Amino acid sequence: MIKFLDLHRQYMLIKDELDTKIEYIHKNSSYINGDFVSEFEKNFASYLDCEYCIGVGNGTDALEIAIKSLDISPGSNIIVPANSFIASAEAVSNNGLEVNFCDVDPRECVITLENIKSVINKKTKAIIYVSLYGYANYLDEIKDYCNENNIYLIEDCAQSHGSEYKGKKVGSWGDISAFSFYPGKTLGAFGDGGAIITSNKKLAKSARMIANHGRVKKYDHEFVGRNSRLDTIQSAVLLTKLNYLDDEIQKRQECAYYYEENIVDDILKPIFNDHLYQSFHLYVIQVNNRDIFQKELKSRGIPSGIHYPISLPELKAYANHGNFPTATLLSNKVLSLPIGSHLSEDDLKNITTSVNEVFKKYHN
Numbered sequence: 595m596i597k598f599l600d601l602h603r604q605y606m607l608i609k610d611e612l613d614t615k616i617e618y619i620h621k622n623s624s625y626i627n628g629d630f631v632s633e634f635e636k637n638f639a640s641y642l643d644c645e646y647c648i649g650v651g652n653g654t655d656a657l658e659i660a661i662k663s664l665d666i667s668p669g670s671n672i673i674v675p676a677n678s679f680i681a682s683a684e685a686v687s688n689n690g691l692e693v694n695f696c697d698v699d700p701r702e703c704v705i706t707l708e709n710i711k712s713v714i715n716k717k718t719k720a721i722i723y724v725s726l727y728g729y730a731n732y733l734d735e736i737k738d739y740c741n742e743n744n745i746y747l748i749e750d751c752a753q754s755h756g757s758e759y760k761g762k763k764v765g766s767w768g769d770i771s772a773f774s775f776y777p778g779k780t781l782g783a784f785g786d787g788g789a790i791i792t793s794n795k796k797l798a799k800s801a802r803m804i805a806n807h808g809r810v811k812k813y814d815h816e817f818v819g820r821n822s823r824l825d826t827i828q829s830a831v832l833l834t835k836l837n838y839l840d841d842e843i844q845k846r847q848e849c850a851y852y853y854e855e856n857i858v859d860d861i862l863k864p865i866f867n868d869h870l871y872q873s874f875h876l877y878v879i880q881v882n883n884r885d886i887f888q889k890e891l892k893s894r895g896i897p898s899g900i901h902y903p904i905s906l907p908e909l910k911a912y913a914n915h916g917n918f919p920t921a922t923l924l925s926n927k928v929l930s931l932p933i934g935s936h937l938s939e940d941d942l943k944n945i946t947t948s949v950n951e952v953f954k955k956y957h958n
């Protein structure tokens with residue numbers, strides 16, 4: 595049976611290494627913070643070639659705390675792509691700031707500088723760049739534009755662990771970045787987890803304090819913060835799995851190349867960008883009659899996903915935030931095919947054959 599995601603296989607791959615670490619945690623009864631947390635933070639920062647990593651409870655918290663650390667004045671807005679997971683917008687709203695939605699490129703599915711320029715206004719203080727599906731582009735131009743206009747660049751890297759743009763890791767371009775380690779992500783824990791990444795000492799200190807009850811030391815609280823921690827056991831999982839991340843990405847790229855070569859060219863497939871070492875968190879094709887397409891694939895034993903079926907401004911939660919035709923178009927056409935190291939050559943062949951058959955059947 596072809597799986598969209600195989601978490602059990604991921605567990606079996608690291609079982610022995612992980613069991614030793616978890617035994618150590620139990621032996622010391624040190625379930626909060628401790629060596630595994632700081633070691634993972636150190637290794638992940640170094641993997642991204644950044645100065646600081648602050649582990650937090652999940653990716654949504656990471657974004658929310660990252661924004662809070664920027665201390666943006668009330669009444670300001672932050673640009674958010676209309677095509678993303680809701681957390682990208684929630685983190686802005688939960689900081690009491692306005693979401694300024696931005697449409698995306700129809701082929702790249704992420705925002706471009708032109709998209710940004712069409713929505714930016716005097717109250718814009720930051721841009722959230724979401725490297726959706728592991729894809730990113732124009733980060734250099736966008737960063738320069740942010741610097742020129744004195745606004746912050748925040749990266750939502752929940753889907754782009756290990757992606758690299760122009761030789762520099764995605765997540766190291768922004769003033770501050772947020773990662774999620776939700777189990778299904780390319781680097782996932784066996785539960786919730788997230789991290790904030792920055793090379794700015796002041797932001798790192800602020801984010802660390804916000805996540806830790808606003809304290810400087812044990813019972814000395816400078817301001818009202820909150821509690822958001824990366825769990826010790828999850829840190830042990832991530833510390834182990836980080837060593838396998840590059841392998842996983844390579845396997846995903848091999849899947850993507852296979853699809854690129856073997857899925858008929860009349861189907862819109864992901865772009866291969868020369869400047870991008872792409873993690874392929876998701877492999878997203880665009881088809882007409884998407885829902886029927888998905889059902890037909892399912893009847894042939896091929897699982898697939900939709901990321902996302904409703905664009906953010908079309909959700910009830912974000913009603914009256916404007917019209918974003920490309921995001922709407924994408925929400926009706928995108929279909930994520932299985933991708934990952936768990937797929938065999940036969941699986942890839944089966945998926946490809948089925949996709950091509952269904953496409954032909956519906957003269958899509």
Ligand SMILES: *Cc1c(COP(=O)(O)O)cnc(C)c1O
Pocket residue numbers: 652653654655678679681682724750752753774775776786787788
């Ligand atoms: C998964 C995801 C998040 C949120 O991460 P959680 O760990 O689930 O809170 C944020 N943004 C994007 C784009 C995501 O895919």
